[in-house]
Amino acid sequence: MLHRAxxxxxxxxxxxxxxxxxxxxxxxxxxxxxxxxxxxxxxxxKDEKSDDDKDKKKKKKKDDRYFAIKAGTxxxxxxxxxxxxxxxxxxxxxxxIGESVEVxxxxxxxxxxxxxxxxxxxxVSSSGVIGSEPPDDSTDVFSLTMTIGLAGGxxxxxxxxxxxxxxxxxxxxxxVKRDLFYKLSYSSSSPDGRRKLREKFDKxxxxxxxxxxxxxxxxxxxxxxxxxxxxxxxxxxxxxALMRGELVAVASADRAYEIVQYCELAERxxxxxxxxxxxxxxxxxxxxxxxxxxxxxxxxxxxxxxxTGHDERINRKTGRSIENAAILARHGIPxxxxxxxTSITLWxxxxxxxxxxxxxxAFAVRGGLSEDAALRTITIDAARIxxxxxxxxxxxxGKDADFVIxxxxxxxxxxxxxxxxxxxxxxxxxxxESLYDHIRPDGNRDAPPPDDYWxxxxxxx
Amino acid sequence: MVMGSLQNSFRLLGxxxxxxxVATTHAQEPEYVAVKAGRVITVSGEEFxxxxxxxxxxxxxxxxxxxEFPASAKVINAQRQTVMPGFVLPRTRYDLKRxxxxxxxxxxxxxxxxxxxxxxxxxxxxxxFTTACFIPSGKGIPGMASVYRTGGxxxxxxxxxxxxxxxxxxxxxxxxxxxKKAKEEIEKIEKARKEWxxxxxxxxxxxxKGDDADKPDSDEDDGEKDGDDKGDEKPKGRRASDDxxxxxxxxxxxxxxxxxxxxxxxxxxxxPPIDPKYQPLVDLIEKKDDVRMMVQISDxxxxxxxxxxxxxxxxxxxxxxxxxxxxxxxxxxLKQLGERxxxxxxxxxxxxxxxxxxxxxxxxxxxxxxxxxxAVLYSDTKIELSRIRARLADLVRAGLKKEDAYKMLTxxxxxxxxxxEKIGSIEKDRDADLVFFDxxxxxxxSTVRRVMILGETVYDADEDE
Numbered sequence: 001m002l003h004r005a006x007x008x009x010x011x012x013x014x015x016x017x018x019x020x021x022x023x024x025x026x027x028x029x030x031x032x033x034x035x036x037x038x039x040x041x042x043x044x045x046k047d048e049k050s051d052d053d054k055d056k057k058k059k060k061k062k063d064d065r066y067f068a069i070k071a072g073t074x075x076x077x078x079x080x081x082x083x084x085x086x087x088x089x090x091x092x093x094x095x096x097i098g099e100s101v102e103v104x105x106x107x108x109x110x111x112x113x114x115x116x117x118x119x120x121x122x123x124v125s126s127s128g129v130i131g132s133e134p135p136d137d138s139t140d141v142f143s144l145t146m147t148i149g150l151a152g153g154x155x156x157x158x159x160x161x162x163x164x165x166x167x168x169x170x171x172x173x174x175x176v177k178r179d180l181f182y183k184l185s186y187s188s189s190s191p192d193g194r195r196k197l198r199e200k201f202d203k204x205x206x207x208x209x210x211x212x213x214x215x216x217x218x219x220x221x222x223x224x225x226x227x228x229x230x231x232x233x234x235x236x237x238x239x240x241a242l243m244r245g246e247l248v249a250v251a252s253a254d255r256a257y258e259i260v261q262y263c264e265l266a267e268r269x270x271x272x273x274x275x276x277x278x279x280x281x282x283x284x285x286x287x288x289x290x291x292x293x294x295x296x297x298x299x300x301x302x303x304x305x306x307x308t309g310h311d312e313r314i315n316r317k318t319g320r321s322i323e324n325a326a327i328l329a330r331h332g333i334p335x336x337x338x339x340x341x342t343s344i345t346l347w348x349x350x351x352x353x354x355x356x357x358x359x360x361x362a363f364a365v366r367g368g369l370s371e372d373a374a375l376r377t378i379t380i381d382a383a384r385i386x387x388x389x390x391x392x393x394x395x396x397x398g399k400d401a402d403f404v405i406x407x408x409x410x411x412x413x414x415x416x417x418x419x420x421x422x423x424x425x426x427x428x429x430x431x432x433e434s435l436y437d438h439i440r441p442d443g444n445r446d447a448p449p450p451d452d453y454w455x456x457x458x459x460x461x
Numbered sequence: 462m463v464m465g466s467l468q469n470s471f472r473l474l475g476x477x478x479x480x481x482x483v484a485t486t487h488a489q490e491p492e493y494v495a496v497k498a499g500r501v502i503t504v505s506g507e508e509f510x511x512x513x514x515x516x517x518x519x520x521x522x523x524x525x526x527x528x529e530f531p532a533s534a535k536v537i538n539a540q541r542q543t544v545m546p547g548f549v550l551p552r553t554r555y556d557l558k559r560x561x562x563x564x565x566x567x568x569x570x571x572x573x574x575x576x577x578x579x580x581x582x583x584x585x586x587x588x589x590f591t592t593a594c595f596i597p598s599g600k601g602i603p604g605m606a607s608v609y610r611t612g613g614x615x616x617x618x619x620x621x622x623x624x625x626x627x628x629x630x631x632x633x634x635x636x637x638x639x640x641k642k643a644k645e646e647i648e649k650i651e652k653a654r655k656e657w658x659x660x661x662x663x664x665x666x667x668x669x670k671g672d673d674a675d676k677p678d679s680d681e682d683d684g685e686k687d688g689d690d691k692g693d694e695k696p697k698g699r700r701a702s703d704d705x706x707x708x709x710x711x712x713x714x715x716x717x718x719x720x721x722x723x724x725x726x727x728x729x730x731x732x733p734p735i736d737p738k739y740q741p742l743v744d745l746i747e748k749k750d751d752v753r754m755m756v757q758i759s760d761x762x763x764x765x766x767x768x769x770x771x772x773x774x775x776x777x778x779x780x781x782x783x784x785x786x787x788x789x790x791x792x793x794x795l796k797q798l799g800e801r802x803x804x805x806x807x808x809x810x811x812x813x814x815x816x817x818x819x820x821x822x823x824x825x826x827x828x829x830x831x832x833x834x835x836a837v838l839y840s841d842t843k844i845e846l847s848r849i850r851a852r853l854a855d856l857v858r859a860g861l862k863k864e865d866a867y868k869m870l871t872x873x874x875x876x877x878x879x880x881x882e883k884i885g886s887i888e889k890d891r892d893a894d895l896v897f898f899d900x901x902x903x904x905x906x907s908t909v910r911r912v913m914i915l916g917e918t919v920y921d922a923d924e925d926e
Contacts, residue, residue: 140760140788143762170765171769434816434817
């Protein structure tokens with residue numbers, strides 16, 4: 001595979017820099033004298049302190065939960081690719097990655113040597129894998145669709161306007177972020193709606209200008225009147241946050257003219273817009289890049305009844321293109337990829353549903369996107385678009401312990417998730433679920449089944 | 462139904478209950494019944510074969526082999542029959558119409574919609590059921606479930622002090638918001654009490670100030686433990702002021718002003734009224750006796766959601782109804798259910814393991830996890846009343862212990878509805894609610910020959926024929 005050569009060069013770099021990172025509380029073994037014991041202790045103390053402040057109560061109740069993965073190849077996405085390292089996680093966060101990590105005795109261990117470890121995939125829209133909004137009230141954490149989502153490598157999914165985890169068998173740490181976006185609608189089919197929206201934006205912009213003037217006046221005149229802000233509630237408040245860059249807007253736009261209109265809006269009011277769809281984005285990439293919009297796109301979008309592709313009768317570029325992602329990426333536009341059907345569906349076998357998030361990204365590679373960039377569209381770039389890249393999307397110390405551990409390149413059609421880990425817990429184990437256990441791409445069909453072979457509950461006990 | 466004079470007097474007994482009974486019939490000889498059975502399944506203890514059950518005024522006084530009983534006792538010869546406690550139905554809407562209701566209605570009771578003569582109690586008792594708990598219809602928290610005896614005096618069928626608040630927790634916010642509201646009601650009262658206490662304390666201080674000059678008594682009192690007193694008064698609030706008010710009340714003689722003010726104010730604390738809809742939840746949070754809640758969940762994940770809802774309310778007690786219509790994936794939470802020794806009502810069936818064609822003996826697993834399992838009707842129809850035994854027999858064939866199956870029909874549902882000390886087993890001081898079979902109770906071919914409620918025969922197959 002193409003990967004190999006690159007990985008080998010990386011190996012050289014890595015071998016020089018390992019141990020890469022050290023933070024947290026590995027509780028050094030008493031028997032073994034450790035080189036950097038003092039350092040470790042210092043770090044441990046530091047870690048204890050910051051953690052203590054946060055969840056003192058929790059700690060009193062529960063013991064720390066350690067989980068360690070002995071990994072073959074670690075695709076960190078944001079950093080170097082590492083070989084034969086151990087990832088140590090504590091209470092659902094990665095605390096250490098390196099070759100000589102001291103794993104606490106009580107830690108749960110997973111031997112994944114020979115396997116590839118990727119950060120858990122991020123599905124920027126979904127339905128069914130976690131509950132509808134609010135997901136912490138409605139998620140069926142034992143549902144089959146969640147298991148299938150995990151089998152597809154997804155650990156974080158967006159439902160409604162909330163990002164949540166596929167926390168199989170527990171509700172702990174389910175919600176990642178609420179109120180992700182301000183939903184923007186600026187449709188050409190509703191001119192009045194457009195006018196009203198612009199008026200709202202104008203009013204807020206005027207207010208912000210008045211505020212600046214007021215700040216100036218205040219310096220000269222103590223009795224200067226502050227601009228009225230009683231009206232600044234609800235939608236106006238959100239728009240205010242939007243124009244201050246504290247919130248991001250999301251809008252659906254597939255056609256070039258729609259995309260351009262949103263670009264104009266973004267430039268006019270200096271707001272950040274994420275475009276869902278962006279089917280014809282490849283026809284106006286530089287316009288999008290100038291306006292600083294990002295895009296959530298499907299490589300194989302659904303077929304429109306009016307326009308199934310490039311239309312020869314129209315003297316311009318239209319319709320879908322498999323090159324869409326590649327072209328947008330080349331112009332520096334942040335992109336996230338989702339399948340065109342964002343639920344788990346029966347017709348989605350090797351298809352376009354959420355079970356094949358990685359396949360959708362793989363199709364972008366077919367259209368010219370680099371493999372690296374394609375992986376980013378379903379991990380770190382997707383997380384960045386959602387504003388949760390500090391938590392998920394890559395394998396780094398301090399981030400959430402969400403991994404998909406595969407038997408091969410995640411963009412390859414033969415690759416299955418062997419384990420999926422969410423918040424430092426094994427949420428999916430291929431051998432223990434009925435779904436894909438019989439599929440053994442490595443050819444080892446005669447490998448003995450595990451002791452608690454499914455259906456586990458019907459066992460001897 | 463044949464009712465002799467003896468039975469009429471039993472009717473009376475059943476109606477008035479044990480207390481009044483002693484008072485009114487002290488001159489009369491107690492009514493004795495002796496049941497000579499081929500086999501007695503006590504449920505709570507060992508089996509007797511053959512066995513004798515001695516009943517005095519509707520209550521079981523003894524059970525065992527070859528027991529003696531008074532000569533005046535009415536003897537029921539059931540030497541070829543098996544006697545066990547009357548079946549208890551922990552949750553049903555048998556013969557009740559469905560109507561929709563949503564929201565919180567803790568002040569409503571299913572008893573308001575039950576007309577005793579319109580419910581097929583005769584069908585129930587002919588199938589061996591002596592007690593049934595009816596639930597109100599509707600989503601959310603539709604109200605209180607009520608317990609009825611299936612026979613005896615129609616006026617006395619409703620069993621007081623039993624039943625539970627029926628809660629449907631499928632929508633998470635329903636119970637969470639309701640409990641929050643109940644908590645607010647409690648806080649409202651606490652706040653009002655605090656304000657009242659402060660007011661009283663203030664008033665008292667004023668009174669003391671006025672009194673000080675004139676009263677040698679109070680000086681003496683305060684003399685030694687001056688510091689202590691002051692320290693105590695303020696933080697203690699309620700108790701301190703309540704007690705001392707009582708003392709000071711009779712001597713308002715000199716402090717004319719303050720005394721007048723005192724008289725104008727009510728002397729006892731009047732709590733602001735609690736929204737009656739939330740009263741049962743308030744009682745639950747305050748852990749009053751005799752309040753129960755049965756929460757209906759529809760899948761395993763809802764148990765986790767329920768735990769999250771109840772987390773702020775320490776050790777709130779509840780029983781569970783595991784609905785099996787949408788999902789039967791409760792095997793995921795067997796451990797959690799077992800750890801809390803959950804009292805569970807569930808439809809008896811060999812459920813499918815979700816998404817498979819594997820049959821799975823969920824009830825046996827629940828029992829093994831040390832849950833207290835009760836069986837409910839598969840559907841509220843006449844045929845299911847007798848089929849419930851066959852369904853349990855199926856489960857027994859698939860690994861459930863027979864003794865556990867008996868408990869699912871008697872002792873456990875009795876506990877679930879709050880009557881664990883009164884019915885559900887054949888032992889001393891339990892109500893004489895008995896059902897007689899002409900074979901093994903779990904043999905679908907055996908039939909109910911006789912049903913007894915409070916020692917009175919309410920169904921007799923031989924006389925019916």
